[in-house]
Amino acid sequence: MLGSSAKAAILGLIFTFLSTAEPVYGFSLELRDEAGRRVQISMLPRRIVALAPSITECLFALGLDQEVVGVTEHTNFPPQAASRPKVGSYVHLQLEAIVALKPDLVLATRDGNPREQIRRLEELGLTVFVLDPRSLEGLFSTLLSLGELFGRREEAADLVSRMREKMEGVRQRIGTRPRPRVLLQVGAQPLVVAGSDTLQDHLIGLAGGENVASSLGRGYLMLSWERVMTLAPQVIIISSMADTRAAEGEKKRWKRWKDIPAVKNGRIHVMDGDLIDRPSPRIIEGLEKMALIIHPELWAEVGSRN
Amino acid sequence: MSFVRPGPVTLKGIIFWTLLGTVAVALAGILALGTGPTPLAWKGVLGEILGVGLPGWSLDSTERSILLEIRLPRVLLTGIVGMGLAVSGVVLQSLLRNPLAEPFVLGISSGAALGALSSMALATGFLSLTTPLAAFLGAMGTMALVLGIAGGMGRLEMTRVLLTGVIVNAFFTSLIMLVLSLSRAEQLHSMMFWLYGDLSGAKYSQAGIVGPWALGALVILWSQARSLNLLGLGERTALQLGVQVERSKFLLLIVTALLTGLVVSVSGLIGFVGLIVPHLMRMLLGPDHRLLLPMGALGGAVFLILADVLARTLMSPAEVPVGVITAALGAPFFILLLRTRGARWNPS
Numbered sequence: 178m179l180g181s182s183a184k185a186a187i188l189g190l191i192f193t194f195l196s197t198a199e200p201v202y203g204f205s206l207e208l209r210d211e212a213g214r215r216v217q218i219s220m221l222p223r224r225i226v227a228l229a230p231s232i233t234e235c236l237f238a239l240g241l242d243q244e245v246v247g248v249t250e251h252t253n254f255p256p257q258a259a260s261r262p263k264v265g266s267y268v269h270l271q272l273e274a275i276v277a278l279k280p281d282l283v284l285a286t287r288d289g290n291p292r293e294q295i296r297r298l299e300e301l302g303l304t305v306f307v308l309d310p311r312s313l314e315g316l317f318s319t320l321l322s323l324g325e326l327f328g329r330r331e332e333a334a335d336l337v338s339r340m341r342e343k344m345e346g347v348r349q350r351i352g353t354r355p356r357p358r359v360l361l362q363v364g365a366q367p368l369v370v371a372g373s374d375t376l377q378d379h380l381i382g383l384a385g386g387e388n389v390a391s392s393l394g395r396g397y398l399m400l401s402w403e404r405v406m407t408l409a410p411q412v413i414i415i416s417s418m419a420d421t422r423a424a425e426g427e428k429k430r431w432k433r434w435k436d437i438p439a440v441k442n443g444r445i446h447v448m449d450g451d452l453i454d455r456p457s458p459r460i461i462e463g464l465e466k467m468a469l470i471i472h473p474e475l476w477a478e479v480g481s482r483n
Numbered sequence: 484m485s486f487v488r489p490g491p492v493t494l495k496g497i498i499f500w501t502l503l504g505t506v507a508v509a510l511a512g513i514l515a516l517g518t519g520p521t522p523l524a525w526k527g528v529l530g531e532i533l534g535v536g537l538p539g540w541s542l543d544s545t546e547r548s549i550l551l552e553i554r555l556p557r558v559l560l561t562g563i564v565g566m567g568l569a570v571s572g573v574v575l576q577s578l579l580r581n582p583l584a585e586p587f588v589l590g591i592s593s594g595a596a597l598g599a600l601s602s603m604a605l606a607t608g609f610l611s612l613t614t615p616l617a618a619f620l621g622a623m624g625t626m627a628l629v630l631g632i633a634g635g636m637g638r639l640e641m642t643r644v645l646l647t648g649v650i651v652n653a654f655f656t657s658l659i660m661l662v663l664s665l666s667r668a669e670q671l672h673s674m675m676f677w678l679y680g681d682l683s684g685a686k687y688s689q690a691g692i693v694g695p696w697a698l699g700a701l702v703i704l705w706s707q708a709r710s711l712n713l714l715g716l717g718e719r720t721a722l723q724l725g726v727q728v729e730r731s732k733f734l735l736l737i738v739t740a741l742l743t744g745l746v747v748s749v750s751g752l753i754g755f756v757g758l759i760v761p762h763l764m765r766m767l768l769g770p771d772h773r774l775l776l777p778m779g780a781l782g783g784a785v786f787l788i789l790a791d792v793l794a795r796t797l798m799s800p801a802e803v804p805v806g807v808i809t810a811a812l813g814a815p816f817f818i819l820l821l822r823t824r825g826a827r828w829n830p831s
Contacts, residue, residue: 250801266801268672272683273553277521279545291673293614293684300686301552396667 208326211309211319212287218304221328222282226275229267229286232308233258234457235320236284238336239329247278254451254459270294276301282326284308310456312379313344313464319456336458343461344383347468350475351385357471359386360410360439363397363454365427368405372398377416377453380460384467386412406436412471413439416450446470492771500774504781508562511788515558518792520799521549557685560693560749561791561805562784564682565756567697567746569783572757573764573775574704574739577711578732579645585757586743589648593655594625595747600662600674614677615689615748622744625651630736639732679804680753682791689749700742701780707735708772715770753787755809759817760786766820786813 206218226247227233233248237255245258250266253259262278265271267289275283280303285295287309298305306326310316317337324333359381361371371377373391381388389408390398413431417424424447434440448470452463469475517528523546530540531550542550568586575584586592598621599614633639633647663674676683710731713721722728747753760783761775768774787805790812794805 263801269676269683269802271520271795271799271802273549274520276545276549276553297684297686301548399664 206326208306208322210307211322212307214307216304216306218282218306218326220281222280222304222326224278224280224282225327226264226278226280226283227252228264228270228284228290229455230254230451231455231457232284232286233261234455234459235323238458239320239323239327239332241327241329244327246280247275254457272297272301276303282306284323311374311376313340313383313460316456316460317341320458340458340461344464347383347385347464351468351472354385354472356385356387357411358389358409358438359412359414359471360389360405360408361414361416361453362427363416363450365423365430368400368402369397370400372396376456376460380453380464380467381471383464384471386467386471402434406434409438411438411442411444413437413445414453414467414470415445415447416453417447492769492774497774497777500768501777501781504778504785508781508784508788511785512558512562515561515788515792516550516554518796519549519554520795521546523550556687556690557682557791558788559687559690560685561682561788563690563694563697564746564750564753565760565783565785565787566701566780567693567742567783568753568756569760569764569779569786570701570704570776571739571743572761572783573772573779574711574735575757576761577715577772578735578739579641580715581645582762583758584645585754585761586739586747587752587754587757588645588652589740590625590629590651590655591622591648591740591743592747592752593652593659594628595619595622595744596659596678596752597621597655597662598624599677599748599751600659600666603670603674603677604662604666618748619744622740622747625655626737626740626744639729639736641732644736676804677751678806680751680806680809681804682750683795683802685749693745693749696745697742700738700745701776703738704735704742705773705776707731708776711735711772712770751804751806753806753809755806755813756783756787756790759809759813762817763820 208216208218210216223244224246225236225241225244227236227245228249230249230252233245233252234254236242236245237258242255242257245261247264248258248261249270250263252261252263262274264274264278267286268291270290272294275298283298283303283305285298285305285307287307295305295307308319308322310319317340320333320337321330324330361377361381363369363371363377370390371381371388372394373388374395375397378388378391389410390400393400393404415424415427428445428447431437431440431445439445448463448466452459453467513528513532516532517523517525523542526540527542527546528550529535530537531542531547541547571586572584575586575588576582578584579588581588595618599618601621602614602617629644629647629651630639632651633644659678663671666674710721710726713724713726714728714731716724718728761779764775764778764782768778787809790808791805793812794803794808797803797808
């Protein structure tokens with residue numbers, strides 16, 4: 178039915194696509210996601226639902242603020258992301274709300290989002306790409322794959338190199354200083370701390386500390402007060418779960434244990450949980466703050482540099 | 484006992500009430516299909532369900548998939564689960580002659596919970612089963628255990644079954660706490676939802692598997708309605724009136740356990756439906772099981788479908804475990820009813 182000029186135009190269009198050096202988004206792209214599954218992306222995604230606050234932060238950092246059409250509860254950064262339609266909390270999703278947003282792509286996290294619900298979303302015909310950053314390096318590669326996925330390679334590369342630069346800056350400043358023994362509390366009652374193979378564990382290492390809980394097991398661990406005594410941390414960092422007042426109360430609770438070096442020396446600190454619990458670009462800020470908490474002597478150098 | 488008793492049950496009465504109950508289920512179902520975090524036009528919902536091909540009476544493809552792929556299986560499954568729980572409650576209350584009996588009291592549900600939570604905790608391990616299957620096996624294993632312990636001493640005495648159930652329940656509850664306390668923080672949330680009932684993952688395949696079995700169980704239980712009525716007069720009287728007491732008790736217990744295990748495996752623990760709905764129906768319709776069983780089924784379906792509507796809309800877009808709704812709304816409502824009707828426990 179097409180006229181010959183239209184045909185020629187279309188052919189021309191196809192050829193321009195084929196001749197560009199960059200791979201062409203808008204055609205089929207097959208990527209392996211971070212849960213090891215092959216995901217077929219048939220078009221450049223324009224409507225994205227992000228199933229964790231950290232994912233939303235990554236997308237906004239890549240300049241994809243128009244594309245994010247749905248976010249989860251507790252999404253609070255950047256502020257304009259908080260007003261996007263909510264699709265339930267990331268540990269319990271509202272499938273219906275997600276489908277209603279007609280997303281081209283759903284970005285999920287491997288550990289937080291319930292597997293059953295993710296499977297269900299796929300059965301409903303949605304494309305789900307799973308992310309699983311557990312360290313800064315992991316976050317960098319996540320950001321790069323997001324760049325690939327959304328045709329924002331340069332932005333992603335830029336962002337990652339800026340983050341890497343800051344990370345290296347911290348690493349250099351720390352150098353071979355002695356590593357204080359650090360305990361990072363993520364939950365209060367019961368006491369839950371970050372063990373090995375957690376984001377926080379990596380942060381502690383990069384910030385020049387030694388995670389005292391890393392030898393106890395991987396993931397987030399419940400700990401008895403008795404055990405904490407024997408671990409004798411020199412620095413205690415309390416991750417505030419959005420509620421700073423509760424965290425300050427937590428700080429007081431530690432005061433009972435005078436025998437713990439961190440308590441004796443008054444080295445109990447509260448940190449904004451959003452900066453150290455979320456694999457998002459802001460984590461670099463968390464890293465820098467943590468480095469200053471673990472190595473307060475760095476303050477002088479920071480001051481003298483500015 | 485001078486319980487305000489409706490007239491004697493007639494076939495006409497059964498048909499009348501059953502029709503009324505079916506209409507109530509249908510209305511609750513349509514209401515549930517039409518409500519949710521995503522607003523769907525009522526005309527469209529009705530058009531899709533009734534197959535009306537008029538312009539303006541259809542939904543777009545996303546809306547249709549929300550209605551047909553998410554809400555409809557959920558409403559169907561919720562109805563089946565509510566039915567199963569309520570019917571189990573009717574039978575257990577009468578059989579154990581205890582007004583507090585409901586599926587949970589025999590330990591069946593804590594057995595199911597133990598199975599389900601273990602499978603979640605071991606999700607990546609070599610022992611992993613799918614959660615519904617693990618829950619069902621847990622429920623059946625527990626029932627076998629309870630009947631084995633209680634019946635091992637000869638005649639199946641109901642007090643002993645009840646007591647054994649309570650003890651096994653307590654024991655398993657402690658094991659559940661053990662599994663919870665050893666679980667990774669990331670899993671706790673889904674475990675908690677399971678423990679308070681979660682129908683959000685409903686699929687047609689589940690309704691397709693559980694539905695026919697639940698209906699079959701209902702039919703078998705209904706066929707025992709007369710025996711149940713007579714058992715209420717005391718075992719000796721029932722025996723004299725020609726009831727094969729032991730066989731009947733055993734059949735009723737096994738089928739009820741199967742029914743409970745089946746519905747718990749797809750919904751998690753939803754308390755109160757099996758407790759409240761039977762009492763409600765007894766107050767309304769009297770104690771005759773020929774009427775009580777089908778009406779318990781329909782009433783349970785209506786109750787749980789409505790509770791689930793609240794569970795998914797109350798805090799939308801977040802979802803509340805449906806067991807929270809059944810207890811939080813069911814309890815005050817029931818107390819109010821108890822005060823105004825002055826009802827007394829009367830199983831027969």
